[in-house]
Amino acid sequence: MKVPCAIVGSGNIGTDLMYKLRRSPVLDLVLVAGIDPASDGLRRARGLGIEATVRGIEPILEDPASYPIVFEATSAWVHRQNAPRLEEAGARVVDLTPAKLGPLVVPPVNLDVHLGAPNVNLITCGGQATVPIVAAVARVAPVPYAEIVSTVASRSAGPGTRQNIDEFTKTTSSALAEVGGADTGKAIMILNPAEPPILMRNTVFCALGEGYDADAVAGSIVAMVDEVAAYVPGYRLKADPVFERDTYTTPGGTVPARVVVLLEVEGAGDYFPPYAGNLDIMTASAVRVGESLARELWRAAGLSERDGARDGARDGARA
Amino acid sequence: MxxxxxxxxxxxxxxxxxxxxxxxxxxxxxxxxxxxxxxxxxxxxxxxxxxxxxxxxxxxxxxxxxxxxxxxxxxxxxxxxxxxxxxxxxxxxxxxxxxxxxxxxxxxxxxxxxxxxxxxxxxxxxxxxxxxxxxxxxxxxxxxxxxxxxxxxxxxxxxxxxxxxxxxxxxxxxxxxxxxxxxxxxxxxxxxxxxxxxxxxxxxxxxxxxxxxxxxxxxxxxxxxxxxxxxxxxxxxxxxxxxxxxxxxxxxxxxxxxxxxxxxxxxxxxxxxxxRPDQGVIDRDAIVLGYAGVYGSFLLHSKRAAERYGVDAKDILLELGRRKMVGGQEDMIIDVALELARERAG
Structure with a gap:
């Protein structure tokens, strides 16, 4: 059978996540928890026949066995209150807020390492879009310094992001090193108000030392883009990776070259319009992480991947 | 007043x-x-x-x-x-x-x-x-x-x-x-x-x-x-x-x-x-900034990208203006230069 799960937070992110989880062959969304009775997300959940509560995480704490996986899409502040109680209840938490309580996770890079953690954090949208590329370079060449520029449509940046823009740049910067494998990192965030809204754009620059193998670097990047695109269908390269030679005095040392990777993320258009690739990549990554946790729970319960998936598929067909 | x-x-x-x-x-x-x-x-x-x-x-x-x-x-x-x-x-x-x-x-x-x-x-x-x-x-x-x-x-x-x-x-x-x-x-x-x-x-x-x-x-x-x-x-x-x-x-x-x-x-x-003894010259690319409403610091980056990719700086700047790029989006200069170079080759 599918593994039951709950979403805490019925705002934009939680609602977009709801639509994606409905398509999962592995996860069964059984509860959307909010606090605002007038929430559009809760109304939509009920419309889809999913239980919706305005009592926050209380129903989960009262019956933790029914919600082994919990997605938190509230705010960093709320998640800091909720996290210890959810952990005590034994829930496995996928944190979409910037609270950063658990290890930073990017599915194709380090998810397997952290599947046992009670709480994993999804960094930022820019981190989900760019850390895989840095990791792809770092697995075939040393990266003394990585830098990313993440540009999103103004309309896709909510008040939380706007008031805490430093949190975005600092968290993403640290992930470029901690998860991406660069020695040092810097992240820049830009909001563009153009109408019609622009698709999310990300540019990754990696410093390269003498002796790098351009074919190996480019091949590794292209392979990684395919891996991400497997769970974020609108994730793509705008051009082949570009190698530029010059003398660059980076914080990681002076280097003779850099590779520039131009990326675009078009959203699936679930709850947000397609331009909001930044929000789509967060919820799509959350589903990816949740599904891996679910498979882990199957294994722990002695179910084979095939048993679980078959039951899951049957469940899905019945729904 | x-x-x-x-x-x-x-x-x-x-x-x-x-x-x-x-x-x-x-x-x-x-x-x-x-x-x-x-x-x-x-x-x-x-x-x-x-x-x-x-x-x-x-x-x-x-x-x-x-x-x-x-x-x-x-x-x-x-x-x-x-x-x-x-x-x-x-x-x-x-x-x-x-x-x-x-x-x-x-x-x-x-x-x-x-x-x-x-x-x-x-x-x-x-x-x-x-x-x-x-x-x-x-x-x-x-x-x-x-x-x-x-x-x-x-x-x-x-x-x-x-x-x-x-x-x-x-x-x-x-x-x-x-x-x-x-x-x-x-x-x-x-x-x-x-x-x-x-x-x-x-x-x-x-x-x-x-x-x-x-x-x-x-x-x-x-x-x-x-x-x-x-x-x-x-x-x-x-x-x-x-x-x-x-x-x-x-x-x-x-x-x-x-x-x-x-x-x-x-x-x-x-x-x-x-x-910089040559400061103050308002050349074609500089006029294009004002004419097309393009962020001023894109100028030198565009001139360098134009040289690297064999395209015209003026064309890069005009395209940046059309795309309504804002301050800080210097990365899009490479994007535009590559696109222009591809068009030229294609």
């Missing part, structure tokens, strides 16, 4: 001038200012009576990067040098939320900068709240800087300026980052802010259409309290409002600046002109 604008009374300056040679001019030297240049320029400006001198990477605190160019000398060292050299002038810094972070403001405050100018794209003022509040809490003067202000109408600009006022800004600037404003454009925006704010109002002009001095004078007529200049115009695009010219024109117009026109000319000729 009277219809004739500000002239200054009893010898008091009619407006406050901030010279940004060592910040906006950083674009024109690919962010390679040295400590010695900072010392020489600050000493000359200070001697002439310039009240505020801005020193930072061209893209503000934390701007040193692949995307904008790495600083040859750490900007904290440059700010420290400026603070140590100035005897009267206040030292200002620029900071763009999304590029720099609050810690950068803390560090420059410790080093001795006393004016923090917090810049956002003209529609995104709400990302500056924490930074303006932090600057105020550190005892700094906080100036809001609404970039690319030609892109929105005066009424919308005022709404954004009011947000910065509500966060505690002491002044909000109309920033013509693309040097795209006609005299009327500048006048209407300054007038809207002057009428709708209870704090000071400023204008930061660029010279891509050769209107920087004229727009600054129009701003004064509309009651602007602060203006920006760069000595010899050294700055992004075709450069800024040349401080020595603005001071000379004000002197002839009976507008008190508190700055000695002849010493200001000396500062321009002896301290700044040698850094």
């Amino acid at each position: 009277s219809a004739s604008g500000k002239t200054g009374e009893g010898g008091r300056p009619a407006f406050r001038l901030t010279d940004s040679t060592l910040r906006d001019g950083s674009h024109a030297v690919a962010h390679r200012f040295t400590r010695e240049q900072v010392r020489t320029v600050v000493a000359a400006l200070d001697r002439a009576g310039v009240p505020v001198i801005e020193v930072t990477h061209g893209d503000g605190l934390g701007g040193s990067s692949f995307n904008y160019g790495f600083s040859a000398t750490d900007e904290m060292e440059l700010v420290r040098e400026a603070v140590a050299t100035a005897t009267r002038a206040k030292i200002a810094v620029l900071m763009l939320p999304g590029i720099g972070v609050k810690e950068d403001i803390n560090r420059v405050a410790e080093v001795g900068a006393t004016v923090a100018r917090i810049a956002t794209h003209c529609t995104e003022a709400d990302i500056s709240e924490q930074h303006i509040k932090l600057a105020k809490s550190l005892g700094m003067e906080a100036v809001g800087f609404l970039m690319m202000a030609h892109m929105i109408e005066p009424g919308r600009l005022l709404e954004q300026a009011r947000l910065m006022e509500s966060y505690g800004a002491d002044c909000v600037y109309v920033v013509d980052s693309a040097g795209a404003m006609t005299i009327d454009d500048a006048r209407r925006r300054v007038a809207a802010l002057r009428a709708g704010l209870s704090i000071q109002v400023g204008l930061h002009a660029h010279n891509n259409l050769s209107l920087a001095v004229a727009n600054s004078l129009a701003a004064l007529e509309e009651g602007a309290d602060q203006l920006d200049g760069c000595t010899t115009g050294l700055g992004a695009g075709a450069g800024n409002c040349p401080t020595e010219l603005l001071v000379a024109v004000c002197a002839k117009s009976g507008i008190e600046t508190g700055i000695d026109p002849l010493r200001m000319m000396d500062a321009a000729e002896e301290a700044v002109r040698p850094i």
Whole structure:
């Protein structure tokens, strides 16, 4: 059978996540928890026949066995209150807020390492879009310094992001090193108000030392883009990776070259319009992480991947 | 304010001038200012009576990067040098939320900068709240800087300026980052802010259409309290409002600046002109910035990308304008150059 799960937070992110989880062959969304009775997300959940509560995480704490996986899409502040109680209840938490309580996770890079953690954090949208590329370079060449520029449509940046823009740049910067494998990192965030809204754009620059193998670097990047695109269908390269030679005095040392990777993320258009690739990549990554946790729970319960998936598929067909 | 604008009374300056040679001019030297240049320029400006001198990477605190160019000398060292050299002038810094972070403001405050100018794209003022509040809490003067202000109408600009006022800004600037404003454009925006704010109002002009001095004078007529200049115009695009010219024109117009026109000319000729003797030429690419409304610091990056990819800088700039790129999106120059090169090949 599918593994039951709950979403805490019925705002934009939680609602977009709801639509994606409905398509999962592995996860069964059984509860959307909010606090605002007038929430559009809760109304939509009920419309889809999913239980919706305005009592926050209380129903989960009262019956933790029914919600082994919990997605938190509230705010960093709320998640800091909720996290210890959810952990005590034994829930496995996928944190979409910037609270950063658990290890930073990017599915194709380090998810397997952290599947046992009670709480994993999804960094930022820019981190989900760019850390895989840095990791792809770092697995075939040393990266003394990585830098990313993440540009999103103004309309896709909510008040939380706007008031805490430093949190975005600092968290993403640290992930470029901690998860991406660069020695040092810097992240820049830009909001563009153009109408019609622009698709999310990300540019990754990696410093390269003498002796790098351009074919190996480019091949590794292209392979990684395919891996991400497997769970974020609108994730793509705008051009082949570009190698530029010059003398660059980076914080990681002076280097003779850099590779520039131009990326675009078009959203699936679930709850947000397609331009909001930044929000789509967060919820799509959350589903990816949740599904891996679910498979882990199957294994722990002695179910084979095939048993679980078959039951899951049957469940899905019945729904 | 009277219809004739500000002239200054009893010898008091009619407006406050901030010279940004060592910040906006950083674009024109690919962010390679040295400590010695900072010392020489600050000493000359200070001697002439310039009240505020801005020193930072061209893209503000934390701007040193692949995307904008790495600083040859750490900007904290440059700010420290400026603070140590100035005897009267206040030292200002620029900071763009999304590029720099609050810690950068803390560090420059410790080093001795006393004016923090917090810049956002003209529609995104709400990302500056924490930074303006932090600057105020550190005892700094906080100036809001609404970039690319030609892109929105005066009424919308005022709404954004009011947000910065509500966060505690002491002044909000109309920033013509693309040097795209006609005299009327500048006048209407300054007038809207002057009428709708209870704090000071400023204008930061660029010279891509050769209107920087004229727009600054129009701003004064509309009651602007602060203006920006760069000595010899050294700055992004075709450069800024040349401080020595603005001071000379004000002197002839009976507008008190508190700055000695002849010493200001000396500062321009002896301290700044040698850094980039060709500053002030308004070539085709520079005119295109103003004509198409493109962020001024894209100019040199576009010229370099044009050379690398065998395309025309003018075409890159026009496409950036069509795409409505905002300040900070230098990465899109590579994107556009590659696309143009592919079209050419295809």
